[in-house]
Amino acid sequence: xxxxxxxxxxxxxxxxxxxxxxxxxxxxxxxxxxxxxxxxxxxxxxxxxxxxxxxxxxxxxxxxxxxxxxxxxxxxxxxxxxxxxxxxxxxxxxxxxxxxxxxxxxxxxxxxxxxxxxxxxxxxxxxxxxxxxxxxxxxxxxxxxxxxxxxxxxxxxxxxxxxxxxx
Amino acid sequence: xxxxxxxxxxxxxxxxxxxxxxxxxxxxxxxxxxxxxxxxxxxxxxxxxxxxxxxxxxxxxxxxxxxxxxxxxxxxxxxxxxxxxxxxxxxxxxxxxxxxxxxxxxxxxxxxxxxxxxxxxxxxxxxxxxxxxxxxxxxxxxxxxxxxxxxxxxxxxxxxxxxxxxxxxxxxxxxxxxxxxxxxxxxxxxxxxxxxxxxxxxxxxxxxxxxxxxxxxxxxxxxxxxxxxxxxxxxxxxxxxxxxxxxxxxxxxxxxxxxxxxxxxxxxxxxxxxxxxxxxxxxxxxxxxxxxxxxxxxxxxxxxxxxxxxxxxxxxxxxxxxxxxxxxxxxxxxxxxxxxxxxxxxxxxxxxxxxxxxxxxxxxxxxxxxxxxxxxxxxxxxxxxxxxxxxxxxxxxxxxxxxxxxxxxxxxxxxxxxxxxxxxxxxxxxxxxxxxxxxxxxxxxxxxxxxxxxxxxxxxxxxxxxxxxxxxxxxxxxxxxxxxxxxxxxxxxxxxxxxxxxxxxxxxxxxxxxxxxxxxxxxxxxxxx
Numbered sequence: 001x002x003x004x005x006x007x008x009x010x011x012x013x014x015x016x017x018x019x020x021x022x023x024x025x026x027x028x029x030x031x032x033x034x035x036x037x038x039x040x041x042x043x044x045x046x047x048x049x050x051x052x053x054x055x056x057x058x059x060x061x062x063x064x065x066x067x068x069x070x071x072x073x074x075x076x077x078x079x080x081x082x083x084x085x086x087x088x089x090x091x092x093x094x095x096x097x098x099x100x101x102x103x104x105x106x107x108x109x110x111x112x113x114x115x116x117x118x119x120x121x122x123x124x125x126x127x128x129x130x131x132x133x134x135x136x137x138x139x140x141x142x143x144x145x146x147x148x149x150x151x152x153x154x155x156x157x158x159x160x161x162x163x164x165x166x167x
Numbered sequence: 168x169x170x171x172x173x174x175x176x177x178x179x180x181x182x183x184x185x186x187x188x189x190x191x192x193x194x195x196x197x198x199x200x201x202x203x204x205x206x207x208x209x210x211x212x213x214x215x216x217x218x219x220x221x222x223x224x225x226x227x228x229x230x231x232x233x234x235x236x237x238x239x240x241x242x243x244x245x246x247x248x249x250x251x252x253x254x255x256x257x258x259x260x261x262x263x264x265x266x267x268x269x270x271x272x273x274x275x276x277x278x279x280x281x282x283x284x285x286x287x288x289x290x291x292x293x294x295x296x297x298x299x300x301x302x303x304x305x306x307x308x309x310x311x312x313x314x315x316x317x318x319x320x321x322x323x324x325x326x327x328x329x330x331x332x333x334x335x336x337x338x339x340x341x342x343x344x345x346x347x348x349x350x351x352x353x354x355x356x357x358x359x360x361x362x363x364x365x366x367x368x369x370x371x372x373x374x375x376x377x378x379x380x381x382x383x384x385x386x387x388x389x390x391x392x393x394x395x396x397x398x399x400x401x402x403x404x405x406x407x408x409x410x411x412x413x414x415x416x417x418x419x420x421x422x423x424x425x426x427x428x429x430x431x432x433x434x435x436x437x438x439x440x441x442x443x444x445x446x447x448x449x450x451x452x453x454x455x456x457x458x459x460x461x462x463x464x465x466x467x468x469x470x471x472x473x474x475x476x477x478x479x480x481x482x483x484x485x486x487x488x489x490x491x492x493x494x495x496x497x498x499x500x501x502x503x504x505x506x507x508x509x510x511x512x513x514x515x516x517x518x519x520x521x522x523x524x525x526x527x528x529x530x531x532x533x534x535x536x537x538x539x540x541x542x543x544x545x546x547x548x549x550x551x552x553x554x555x556x557x558x559x560x561x562x563x564x565x566x567x568x569x570x571x572x573x574x575x576x577x578x579x580x581x582x583x584x585x586x587x588x589x590x591x592x593x594x595x596x597x598x599x600x601x602x603x604x605x606x607x608x609x610x611x612x613x614x615x616x617x618x619x620x621x622x623x624x625x626x627x628x629x630x631x632x633x634x635x636x637x638x639x640x641x642x643x644x645x646x647x648x649x650x651x652x653x654x655x656x657x658x659x660x661x662x663x664x665x666x667x668x669x670x671x672x673x674x675x676x677x678x679x680x681x682x683x684x685x686x687x688x689x690x691x692x693x694x695x696x
Binding site: 004005006007008011015023024025026028058061062065066068069071072073099100117118119120121125127128144145146147148149150151153 | 524562563577582607
């Protein structure tokens, strides 16, 4: 187990989701959710499961989108039902990771959320997040799928290229 | 907000280094050298501490003997003349040892939450050697060389906000002094500049003339790594530009110019002329642009003595609308400089602690209307045309840094980073259904469009959140994005080396470490003379 900064975890999770073929917006949201989930002491297993089955991430993103849509039309408590405990935990973390103010209650399989979409969130962030070695390695493997081997043209044109370094 | 405009921007009194220095000056901060273990040649360790906003911060500096063949400004370099950590508090011996072991490794090192910023710098060997030689000879370095180069060392990276394990910004974002955008990074840069002056005087065995020392800033070489930031932080970009535009709107609405205002404008106009005269770059194309600006400014300056109308600055600005973007941007920065009372408080609005706070669209018809209203600039291109999509942004395997490729000549376009916002919104627009439906229903069938939907929603609330250009066009010049971001940092003497990277100078003309007092905040567009 290694402790990491919030941004390290979030950025790695975004890349991992992207490497798992999740589209950009959902990958960005997954990254924020992942950091929130781990910071709040959530289990790592559902995160690993989601990365193995990226349709889970798309489905969660859609659930949240529908809840936001409902809250936008008429500000009130919005609900979602989720039977699977792991997915339910991720859905709660996803809502908690939104930039807006959220109040979330879980009753059995039902999640109730009050979303104040234009008010800033007030949740604090910890100094460090603990990320287990297995999930970290899995995320790194997936993230590596998004990297491109530098071309010669790139290497010859980046910052510092083509100059004597004594000037 | 177009690339061509962004590529002409100038530093202002809202630039982050200016804001930080203003705060340091207001507090009369004192930099104390708490540790100095340097060889006669300038290799070893140093620590500088200062109290600021009720906290203590320290710069830990590690200076190494770097063989000349390893000195490179490339981000892919693996060794540097110096390495730095801005530390939260005063490090004890064990912490200094830890940092001394990790900082020279840079990206390969591991850092903790008390490490606020990580950086490294290489000497400008020409300037360094000449300064050391002059001081050893009991003289001063050549002023012309200082004017031409402007720094003793160049940073090649300044990492903050959680990179490699250093502290996340949220850990100190509410502290007085460090609450501003990039404030910790700017504090590190300023202290690095202080260290370079200290070190060269140690090695040279003499004191620099304060006038010359003040004109030695800290250099920086910046490439593509910085450019995508403006696209991936749309609300932050909006807040920076909104602050600047609000400042300028306030200035334009000033109804009466006092004699003091007029004198200040005249003084700054003269200073701008002198600054331009001292600003030369090797690249012919860019130097030609600078020389044109110098001439245009000389021709424009008489208008700064001929005030008329109930809102004379608005009248002046309307008269400047036909001038080049370069002249307009210089004028904007100058006029903002004159009105600190109207402007300086806006620096508090230049962060983004939350992210985009937006409601959902009521349906696809509302989404279409927002696109029609805000995104015509993105809908006008044929993205199937090779030159409209020639570039692709990607993350390099070797250094995990942003890069730009040619879609038709290089491999990897399938792993493109989603900076092609304009193309994505055009594709979204084309796929919207004729009948209104919930956006979530649409996204269920087209999940790939969620990114474009989010950008449309963001721009609807944050009007400066998007660069209104096609960032994958063959004509896209990343240097314009760098100029914009670096001008917000407070950079001067932009020295583009290609369309992809530039050198700049920070803190040139800034008060020296022992000069931090309120009256010292007057170093916009410094001139050595």
